[in-house]
């Protein structure tokens with residue numbers, strides 16, 4: 001079938017909106033008509049080139065990076081099911097899971113679905129069988145982000161990448177739990193293990209960090225400091241449960257000194273737009289004895305250097321914790337978070353600053369770069 005998609009032809013280019021050819025779903029795959037897709041910062045790393053791999057390695061693996069249909073925070077309706085699909089039916093409402101979860105690999109079996117072995121294909125640009133479902137009108141293959149490609153009116157994907165949701169939930173809000181909400185909330189509650197009475201700093205309160213703020217508040221943190229250079233983000237953070245805000249690391253250190261009598265933070269969560277190894281020492285300085293720094297931000301793939309005073313790190317028994325998808329289990333946490341939204345305990349509506357049509361995607365990402373949006377959402 002033909003559908004419309006935003007195609008990125010290479011780093012440092014704009015999205016091109018065009019018609020593409022989409023194959024029928026193969027075994028264990030479905031065709032989804034998207035209703036909405038959040039514009040996460042992770043897609044932006046394909047635009048800046050931070051996630052662009054060595055082309056020789058990409059070719060050796062039989063992968064494809066560009067041209068690509070980005071987008072991994074989608075929600076929509078199943079329109080067709082492929083052979084062997086029994087758990088989803090035409091008309092079902094679904095949210096994407098940016099890490100597929102097979103339910104059978106050792107990681108899934110241990111309750112770490114965010115580390116599912118199917119994640120090995122996340123950057124392949126392909127479906128798990130190594131082939132593409134998306135093609136240009138000349139027949140050449142187009143890659144997809146995280147085996148999904150939600151910046152398109154329709155896509156075909158494996159059922160492992162989808163979680164069925166209750167049909168009365170608004171899909172233009174539910175899409176946010178496909179990545180940003182779950183990642184941020186889980187960065188505080190799972191990766192950070194925030195406990196009642198804790199002091200928490202969230203660095204970078206955008207689409208992900210704002211949910212680390214609400215996760216920390218929900219977990220009972222006493223102080224939640226939102227550190228962001230953008231005033232609008234700091235103001236918004238107070239609505240999501242922050243108790244204080246700061247615009248620089250120095251201001252944050254001063255606040256921590258006052259609030260904790262010099263003991264500093266139990267948990268610091270880094271959700272800035274671009275993670276940098278050179279910032280680790282600054283952020284680790286905010287962490288008190290026995291505390292942890294959770295690193296959620298995506299860094300340039302070739303950033304191998306971390307600045308960290310190892311003496312203080314060991315002697316103050318600190319931890320540095322990496323996390324993907326907030327260490328959450330999409331099949332249980334996506335329904336859980338939507339349940340919290342339904343009962344009024346989790347804010348989703350307030351995360352959506354502005355909606356865009358697919359044709360406005362370049363404007364949407366410019367607004368993200370300009371600090372105007374907590375989350376911009378494409379509504380189809």
Ligand SMILES: NC(=O)c1ccc[n+]([C@@H]2O[C@H](COP(=O)([O-])OP(=O)(O)OC[C@H]3O[C@@H](n4cnc5c(N)ncnc54)[C@H](O)[C@@H]3O)[C@@H](O)[C@H]2O)c1
Nearest residue numbers: 041042183204205206207208228272273296297298324325
């Ligand atoms: N680990 C994961 O599984 C995972 C999942 C989703 C997103 N991410 C990553 O998380 C990061 C945040 O994503 P997002 O969608 O929230 O981005 P965003 O652009 O919405 O938010 C980033 C925020 O960081 C702020 N910021 C920028 N520089 C800063 C600095 N030096 N100090 C403090 N704040 C600063 C910006 O003002 C903005 O509010 C990105 O790197 C993204 O790729 C990781």
Ligand SMILES: [Zn+2]
Nearest residue numbers: 040042179180
């Ligand atoms: Zn994301």
Ligand SMILES: [Zn+2]
Nearest residue numbers: 102105108116
């Ligand atoms: Zn698995």
